Amino acid sequence: MEEWLIRTHENKIIGPFSKDHVCALIMKGELQIEDEICRGNSYWFSLHEYDEVKKQLGIELPKSIYRIDDQEVTETETETVEVHESVRRDSKPFVEAFEAVEHTMVLSTRSQEEVKPILEQVKPVLTSRPSVEVRGSFSSIEPTSYWRGLAWLLAVAVVVVTFIMLRVMRA
Known part of the structure; x- marks a missing residue:
């Protein structure tokens, strides 16, 4: 049950x-x-x-x-398109012509001029760089790592030589 x-x-x-x-x-x-x-x-x-x-x-x-309705419930969503103020001001007659038709808006950027900076208006920004002083030469391996690696190599070599000597003595 x-x-x-x-x-x-x-x-x-x-x-x-x-x-x-x-x-x-x-x-x-x-x-x-x-x-x-x-x-x-x-x-x-x-x-x-x-x-x-x-x-x-x-x-x-x-x-x-x-209270069930026979009609199917559907949810719709409308999308709001935000337009930059400069585009809205410059192309106002163009936008008004298309807003009248079913609240549809079409924008064109043809009327917008390409913005080019004038060299006199552009000012270089000077930044202060810290002075860095390099002393001595640097190797790619730290000294402690170098000696530690050498110690491991020596230890492995001693173990291998000892193993070979024991094999020779038994034979």
Whole structure:
């Protein structure tokens, strides 16, 4: 027997109920459209997910109780295009001509002149550079790393020579 839980719109979990009992609560209108239901060890779904209710419980929500519109709910989004102030001022007659048609705006940059800096207006920025003094020569390997590597090489060489001598003495 399947057990079902109900999470109310007040975020209270009640149950477990049998599938038939949950269907009866829905048909009587004791649950609200914001309430969610869940089969044991499954996922929660809301009563406003009509397809999921029909798939999981095999019933359709009563239209009189839950005020279901026959029309499909669609959400639309309009996009607002922001135009830079200089473009808006310079091409005002051009924009006004196209705003009248279904609130559509088309902008052209043909009327905009290419901005070129004048050499007299451009001033070089002088930055102070710190003086860096290099003393001595630098090698690519630090001295401690060099000696540590040499020590490892010597240790490995001693182990190899000892191993060879022991093999020769046994033979």
